[in-house]
Amino acid sequence: MTIMTERPLPRPTDAELAILGVLWERGPSTVRDVHDALAETQDTGYTTVLKLMQIMTEKGLVVRDETQRAHIYEARSTEQRTQRQLLTDLADRAFGGSPARLVMQALSGRKASAEELTEIRQLLDRLEKGDAK
Amino acid sequence: MTIMTERPLPRPTDAELAILGVLWERGPSTVRDVHDALAETQDTGYTTVLKLMQIMTEKGLVVRDETQRAHIYEARSTEQRTQRQLLTDLADRAFGGSPARLVMQALSGRKASAEELTEIRQLLDRLEKGDAK
DNA sequence: TTGACGGTACGAAACCTTTCGTATATGGTC
DNA sequence: GACCATATACGAAAGGTTTCGTACCGTCAA
Numbered sequence: 001m002t003i004m005t006e007r008p009l010p011r012p013t014d015a016e017l018a019i020l021g022v023l024w025e026r027g028p029s030t031v032r033d034v035h036d037a038l039a040e041t042q043d044t045g046y047t048t049v050l051k052l053m054q055i056m057t058e059k060g061l062v063v064r065d066e067t068q069r070a071h072i073y074e075a076r077s078t079e080q081r082t083q084r085q086l087l088t089d090l091a092d093r094a095f096g097g098s099p100a101r102l103v104m105q106a107l108s109g110r111k112a113s114a115e116e117l118t119e120i121r122q123l124l125d126r127l128e129k130g131d132a133k
Numbered sequence: 134m135t136i137m138t139e140r141p142l143p144r145p146t147d148a149e150l151a152i153l154g155v156l157w158e159r160g161p162s163t164v165r166d167v168h169d170a171l172a173e174t175q176d177t178g179y180t181t182v183l184k185l186m187q188i189m190t191e192k193g194l195v196v197r198d199e200t201q202r203a204h205i206y207e208a209r210s211t212e213q214r215t216q217r218q219l220l221t222d223l224a225d226r227a228f229g230g231s232p233a234r235l236v237m238q239a240l241s242g243r244k245a246s247a248e249e250l251t252e253i254r255q256l257l258d259r260l261e262k263g264d265a266k
Numbered sequence: 267t268t269g270a271c272g273g274t275a276c277g278a279a280a281c282c283t284t285t286c287g288t289a290t291a292t293g294g295t296c
Numbered sequence: 297g298a299c300c301a302t303a304t305a306c307g308a309a310a311g312g313t314t315t316c317g318t319a320c321c322g323t324c325a326a
Binding site: 013014015016044045046047048051052055069 | 282283284285286287288291292293
Binding site: 030031032047050051054066069070071 | 302303304305306
């Protein structure tokens with residue numbers, strides 16, 4: 001039995017995050033799928049996307065199924081989990097490690113709709129009930 | 134009269150953000166000041182910090198006063214402003230451009246203390262009164 | 267004046283990210 | 297089988313980030 005020291009995944013780069021976004025939205029996809037989806041907003045070449053996804057495979061950000069001719073890629077970490085990682089990362093780098101300060105800045109700096117504010121308030125209620133998560 | 138097309142400052146890199154952190158905390162500082170402060174936690178060479186701060190000057194992230202032999206550097210953007218920029222940037226890249234979703238994820242994913250939650254709630258109150266900012 | 271000290275400037279290496287050209291393989295169709 | 301469309305693999309260039317060695321300059325004290 002091999003001991004797999006589950007190394008934490010590296011922070012995805014900008015380009016990698018865009019690709020992950022497609023994978024989260026579409027689910028397991030081929031390079032072509034991802035490229036076509038990205039083509040809506042960007043215009044990066046097909047082989048560029050391919051190369052990035054190959055690198056992401058090496059990094060462990062995605063896994064791929066090679067049984068088909070067109071490999072099928074899947075994000076290794078969920079969107080939520082990645083988002084949280086990015087947030088704690090940003091909190092560490094720019095908010096003295098305090099997610100609370102990050103939240104306050106995000107709230108005060110932005111115009112959130114009334115519904116959103118209400119939603120956030122409800123979330124706070126749940127949190128204070130100790131109903132974490 | 135020169136037209137200064139005030140270009141938006143670039144997103145600071147990790148190393149740059151660490152330096153900005155020192156400048157925000159200490160106020161205008163020399164390279165040595167910054168290096169010594171960083172030495173508490175990291176261990177990057179003096180010339181490395183110097184070079185970074187020179188690059189940051191080129192980018193406009195900091196301004197420097199060269200009247201003294203030891204130049205004095207100052208952050209060009211406030212901590213708050215930079216934090217907000219980083220947050221909207223992250224919201225764009227990883228939260229579909231929605232700061233509200235970012236906030237919710239930050240709240241649900243983290244254990245915030247009761248005091249912090251209260252503080253956030255008060256902030257929400259002020260926001261809903263239309264007392265933005 | 268000269269040397270030691272502490273500062274800036276500069277260049278380049280090492281590494282990472284992003285890009286894409288080109289080579290090569292595979293599968294289906296005529 | 298031969299061809300064509302479409303896939304992956306690979307290498308390398310271009311640009312950005314981080315690191316530091318080395319050169320050079322000014323200041324001050326002996």
